[in-house]
Amino acid sequence: MNFSTLDNIKKTKPLVHSLTNYVTSNDCANILYAIGAKPVMADCILDIKEITPKCDALYINLGTLNKDKIKAINKAVKIANKNDIPVCLDPVGIGASSFRLKYANYLLKKNKVSVIKGNATEIKAFYYGKKLGKGVDTHDKTTNENIYLFINLAKDFAKKTSAIIVITGEIDLISDGEKTYLIKNGHKMMESITGSGCMLGALLSAFLGANKRDALSACASGVCAMGLCGEKAFASMKENDGNLSYRNYLIDEVFNLSQSDFTKGAKYEIR
Amino acid sequence: MNFSTLDNIKKTKPLVHSLTNYVTSNDCANILYAIGAKPVMADCILDIKEITPKCDALYINLGTLNKDKIKAINKAVKIANKNDIPVCLDPVGIGASSFRLKYANYLLKKNKVSVIKGNATEIKAFYYGKKLGKGVDTHDKTTNENIYLFINLAKDFAKKTSAIIVITGEIDLISDGEKTYLIKNGHKMMESITGSGCMLGALLSAFLGANKRDALSACASGVCAMGLCGEKAFASMKENDGNLSYRNYLIDEVFNLSQSDFTKGAKYEIR
Amino acid sequence: MNFSTLDNIKKTKPLVHSLTNYVTSNDCANILYAIGAKPVMADCILDIKEITPKCDALYINLGTLNKDKIKAINKAVKIANKNDIPVCLDPVGIGASSFRLKYANYLLKKNKVSVIKGNATEIKAFYYGKKLGKGVDTHDKTTNENIYLFINLAKDFAKKTSAIIVITGEIDLISDGEKTYLIKNGHKMMESITGSGCMLGALLSAFLGANKRDALSACASGVCAMGLCGEKAFASMKENDGNLSYRNYLIDEVFNLSQSDFTKGAKYEIR
Numbered sequence: 001m002n003f004s005t006l007d008n009i010k011k012t013k014p015l016v017h018s019l020t021n022y023v024t025s026n027d028c029a030n031i032l033y034a035i036g037a038k039p040v041m042a043d044c045i046l047d048i049k050e051i052t053p054k055c056d057a058l059y060i061n062l063g064t065l066n067k068d069k070i071k072a073i074n075k076a077v078k079i080a081n082k083n084d085i086p087v088c089l090d091p092v093g094i095g096a097s098s099f100r101l102k103y104a105n106y107l108l109k110k111n112k113v114s115v116i117k118g119n120a121t122e123i124k125a126f127y128y129g130k131k132l133g134k135g136v137d138t139h140d141k142t143t144n145e146n147i148y149l150f151i152n153l154a155k156d157f158a159k160k161t162s163a164i165i166v167i168t169g170e171i172d173l174i175s176d177g178e179k180t181y182l183i184k185n186g187h188k189m190m191e192s193i194t195g196s197g198c199m200l201g202a203l204l205s206a207f208l209g210a211n212k213r214d215a216l217s218a219c220a221s222g223v224c225a226m227g228l229c230g231e232k233a234f235a236s237m238k239e240n241d242g243n244l245s246y247r248n249y250l251i252d253e254v255f256n257l258s259q260s261d262f263t264k265g266a267k268y269e270i271r
Numbered sequence: 272m273n274f275s276t277l278d279n280i281k282k283t284k285p286l287v288h289s290l291t292n293y294v295t296s297n298d299c300a301n302i303l304y305a306i307g308a309k310p311v312m313a314d315c316i317l318d319i320k321e322i323t324p325k326c327d328a329l330y331i332n333l334g335t336l337n338k339d340k341i342k343a344i345n346k347a348v349k350i351a352n353k354n355d356i357p358v359c360l361d362p363v364g365i366g367a368s369s370f371r372l373k374y375a376n377y378l379l380k381k382n383k384v385s386v387i388k389g390n391a392t393e394i395k396a397f398y399y400g401k402k403l404g405k406g407v408d409t410h411d412k413t414t415n416e417n418i419y420l421f422i423n424l425a426k427d428f429a430k431k432t433s434a435i436i437v438i439t440g441e442i443d444l445i446s447d448g449e450k451t452y453l454i455k456n457g458h459k460m461m462e463s464i465t466g467s468g469c470m471l472g473a474l475l476s477a478f479l480g481a482n483k484r485d486a487l488s489a490c491a492s493g494v495c496a497m498g499l500c501g502e503k504a505f506a507s508m509k510e511n512d513g514n515l516s517y518r519n520y521l522i523d524e525v526f527n528l529s530q531s532d533f534t535k536g537a538k539y540e541i542r
Numbered sequence: 543m544n545f546s547t548l549d550n551i552k553k554t555k556p557l558v559h560s561l562t563n564y565v566t567s568n569d570c571a572n573i574l575y576a577i578g579a580k581p582v583m584a585d586c587i588l589d590i591k592e593i594t595p596k597c598d599a600l601y602i603n604l605g606t607l608n609k610d611k612i613k614a615i616n617k618a619v620k621i622a623n624k625n626d627i628p629v630c631l632d633p634v635g636i637g638a639s640s641f642r643l644k645y646a647n648y649l650l651k652k653n654k655v656s657v658i659k660g661n662a663t664e665i666k667a668f669y670y671g672k673k674l675g676k677g678v679d680t681h682d683k684t685t686n687e688n689i690y691l692f693i694n695l696a697k698d699f700a701k702k703t704s705a706i707i708v709i710t711g712e713i714d715l716i717s718d719g720e721k722t723y724l725i726k727n728g729h730k731m732m733e734s735i736t737g738s739g740c741m742l743g744a745l746l747s748a749f750l751g752a753n754k755r756d757a758l759s760a761c762a763s764g765v766c767a768m769g770l771c772g773e774k775a776f777a778s779m780k781e782n783d784g785n786l787s788y789r790n791y792l793i794d795e796v797f798n799l800s801q802s803d804f805t806k807g808a809k810y811e812i813r
Contacts, residue, residue, distance in 0.1 A: 022293040022564040023300055023312050029565055029736035034785050039736065041565050044608040046641040054638070066315040066339070068608070096325070099317040192526070194300035194310065236782060240507060242526025243305050244519045248786045255734070255784025293564040294571055294583050337586040337610070367596070370588040463797070465571035465581065511778060513797025514576050515790045 001181070001224065002217040003262040005207050010036040014056035014209030018202055019043050019073050021063030021092070024195030027251070028059075028202040034254035035225070037206035045072045052079040057209030059202050060107075062100045063092040070103060077111045086114040086208040086215065089163075090201035095121035105129065108161060114208060115219055116157070117166040117201050120150065127157045142169030151180050151271055164219050166204065168197065172227065174220045181220040184267040185227025187234045192243040196250070200226045203254070221262070228265045229253035272452070272495065273488040274533040276478050281307040285327035285480030289473055290314050290344050292334030292363070295466030298522070299330075299473040305525035306496075308477035316343045323350040328480030330473055331378075333371045334363040341374060348382045357385040357479040357486065360434075361472035366392035376400065379432060385479060386490055387428070388437040388472050391421065398428045413440030422451050422542055435490050437475065439468065443498065445491045452491040455538040456498025458505045463514040467521070471497045474525070492533070499536045500524035543723070543766065544759040545804040547749050552578040556598035556751030559622075560744055561585050561615050563605030563634070566737030569793070570601075570744040576797035577767075579748035587614045594621040599751030601744055602649075604642045605634040612645060619653045628656040628750040628757065631705075632743035637663035647671065650703060656750060657761055658699070659708040659743050662692065669699045684711030693722050693813055706761050708746065710739065714769065716762045723762040726809040727769025729776045734785040738792070742768045745796070763804070770807045771795035 014037045020028055029039040042051045045068070052058060058080040060073055080087050089108070094101040104126060107113070116126065120140035142150050150173055154165040158177035167173040172183040190196040200223065207222035208215055233249035285308045291299055300310040313322045316339070323329060329351040331344055351358050360379070365372040375397060378384070387397065391411035413421050421444055425436040429448035438444040443454040461467040471494065478493035479486055504520035556579045562570055571581040584593045587610070594600060600622040602615055622629050631650075636643040646668060649655070658668065662682035684692050692715055696707040700719035709715040714725040732738040742765065749764035750757055775791035 021312075023296045025565045026297060026568060026736060030786055030789065033734050033736060040635075040638075041563075041606060042635065042639065043606055044641070046609075047607070047635075047639050050639055050641075064312060064314055065318070067317075093311075093313065093318075096311075097313065097318050097321055099315070099321075192304050194297060194304060240520075240523060240527060242523030244301055244522035244526070247301065248519065248790065249782075251786035252782060252784030255786070256782060292583075294567045297568060335583060335585055336589070338588075364582075364584060364589075367582075368584065368589050368592055370586070370592075463575050465568060465575060511791075511794060511798060513794030515572055515793035515797070518572065519790065 001220055001266060001268060002214060003221055003259055005211045005218050005221040006225065006257065006259060008210040009206055012210045013038055014206055015040060015054065016057045016059055016202065016205045016209055017052050017055040017076065018059040019069065019076060020059060020061035020198060023064060024198040027195040028198050031199045031251050031254055032202050032206055034251050035203055035206050037209065043069060043072050045075055048072055048075040048079065052076045052085070053083050055085060057205040058085055058087045059205035060087060061090040061092055061198055061201055062094065062104060063198065065100050065103065073107070077107060081112050086212060088115040088117060088201055088205040088208060089113045090117050090198065091122050091126055092197065095125040101125055113161065113163045114215055115164045115166060115204060116161065117168070117204055119168050119197065123165065123167045127153055142167060142171045142173060144171070147171055147173070147182065151175065155180065164215055166219055166223060168200065172223045174216065174223055176216045179216060180271040182269050182271060183220065183223050183227055185224055185231060185265065187230040189234050189246050190230045193247045224262065224266050224268060225257055228261055229257060231265065272491055272537060272539060273485060274492055274530055276482045276489050276492040277496065277528065277530060279481040280477055283481045284309055285477055286311060286325065287328045287330055287473065287476045287480055288323050288326040288347065289330040290340065290347060291330060291332035291469060294335060295469040298466040298470050302470045302522050302525055303473050303477055305522050306474055306477050308480065314340060314343050316346055319343055319346040319350065323347045323356070324354050326356060328476040329356055329358045330476035331358060332361040332363055332469055332472055333365065333375060334469065336371050336374065344378070348378060352383050357483060359386040359388060359472055359476040359479060360384045361388050361469065362393050362397055363468065366396040372396055384432065384434045385486055386435045386437060386475060387432065388475055390439050390468065394436065394438045398424055413438060413442045413444060415442065418442055418444070418453065422446065426451065435486055437490055437494060439471065443494045445487065445494055447487045450487060451542040453540050453542060454491065454494050454498055456495055456502060456536065458501040460505050460517050461501045464518045495533065495537050495539060496528055499532055500528060502536065543762055543808060543810060544756060545763055545801055547753045547760050547763040548767065548799065548801060550752040551748055554752045555580055556748055557582060557596065558599045558601055558744065558747045558751055559594050559597040559618065560601040561611065561618060562601060562603035562740060565606060566740040569737040569741050573741045573793050573796055574744050574748055576793050577745055577748050579751065585611060585614050587617055590614055590617040590621065594618045594627070595625050597627060599747040600627055600629045601747035602629060603632040603634055603740055603743055604636065604646060605740065607642050607645065619649065623654050628754060630657040630659060630743055630747040630750060631655045632659050632740065633664050633668055634739065637667040643667055655703065655705045656757055657706045657708060657746060658703065659710070659746055661710050661739065665699070665707065665709045669695055684709060684713045684715060686713065689713055689715070689724065693717065697722065706757055708761055708765060710742065714765045716758065716765055718758045721758060722813040724811050724813060725762065725765050725769055727766055727773060727807065729772040731776050731788050732772045735789045766804065766808050766810060767799055770803055771799060773807065
């Protein structure tokens, strides 16, 4: 895997326009600073025309979606497409909400999206065009046993959308339709905090913004980075620490992540 | 007090639909994860129809209330009532805002609410139907001296509304109109952070969602849990720590809370 | 510099009505508690009439501005002016957004503002009436070499607006048009987190609310306080700590800030 993607972030400090939910926006902003990028979170349609074109990547997260946000997203994605700015789409909750699923479908039909990132439930709902899950949580999970099914699904979805498909889970999967990375980094404590998915989406946008010519490596190394930091954050946990300390350690580890962490800790295979 | 309520959360992982303010939503989400529950915070009216029925409890917090939120709340509470999903109402700021007080009154008249949780100012305003306080802060406070007045008020309010009334303060009070718990856990540092009230409301919703057959025990043990964690968080404070460390410790302590903490630390009486 | 301003906050516990963005509102609320003030963040126009007049200061932050927020701000500032409540205006992003710049201009024309606080890019855009920057980030920076230019600009802007002008940067500058403070406290880690600017705006509002008769000292000591805490927070950093720990330390240091910290650490000159 090409890990110089991290250096490119440090060098170019990509500005990531994040249209995301209010629950985890603070975490997303801080993890962008942690990796060496910069956030801008202007979400009023009146701001889009000037803000989006100046950004290096656009992060779209469908959490706490509403009609005003939709207007802003529609405009921002159009501008991003026109200006060759990569778009990372995080279809939060489309496994549980027809409103969001319908909008995600619309967005994908009308625009070019560079990356679609979701858990197994979200990606399956997106692929099959119908909701299958309970809440925002995943039921389907990627495992050693079923991973081949998800590889096929991701490849096909990638080909159909010309987007890189990222499926998060016990095993993370990144595919451009030809090459597929399986990443085995990460820790289950990441499921005990809010926003670990959103933060990954923001991170991927930073990796994309700084590595436009190699979007697949950007995504694979971005997912790997998050997983590694999840492991290191768990290793930092002391007696009496709980999930909020874990969240703090996680962002701190992103701040301290270095090239050599990748070399030492990356666990992946290519299919 | 029945402390198996906590185990029931760990076992059933209740999904709590939280319609709350943006200031403390991240804290609420993380404290729900900490206790073993799961948050979903979809607040657009277009999401309610599908999200609310799948949840185990509904948490309504009137902080940063606005017209869009009201539409979503109205629909969510109606669906919760229809599906026998417990509703915890946190009438933040109704002691200072006629707009919110009026809406809280409307909500209560039109629907069934399982629990009303507020500080002395909020509950008095709700009970008497008029605002008495300054900001979102409390002036009236429960003390050893005046507690009998609040017991009477809570009992009467509980009978009139068929809701469990929770009044927070130096002494916390939980009443279903017949039985009243007084809880003396907690720490004054909890007043030095934003969101301790909101986090309690979210916690109570988790306790309710996992203990539907014994809502009074759910509320009493939930309030006790928060107070205990507030004490333990203070005990964790080291030199140079301030209110933000305290917030972090508080959520961490909820994450680490066990049955035996209740047995050792619960301070309460029944009236 | 008059450092009794801090004591006045501890004594009077000013209530700060904060109309601010959702990304950093939790940090702003917690830093207000940390310094000894209290936040109220009601941002619906239907709440303004009752909430604003009861507050000691009004903090207006243009981050994630939208049309609903504008309505609330317009009303709140009018009420603040009528009731002699100091207004601190934080024109976030006006260097990048014509929408926000236009609104900031309107706000300033129609109302009295006690303090305008921004980075060099924002204040220059406000002064010259046109946008010059990229994102929400600053390009122009105050340095030893160019500080005289910013002093002249600030003095002139202060005279024209009858507001105190605060320009943040490597050197912070506070001017009422006659007297100018240059503050050399602070640490570059403050640029590695989201919300350090917003938190300063909230803090300044607390200082203003508790020190109405000496607004210049309030602002100068408020900026100094934030810078000192930024330095002390950095000194607290341990191995493996990153930007999120730094954010936590920063707010903790505000909580622990004392009179003697000013005496020992304040680095400023008066021009």
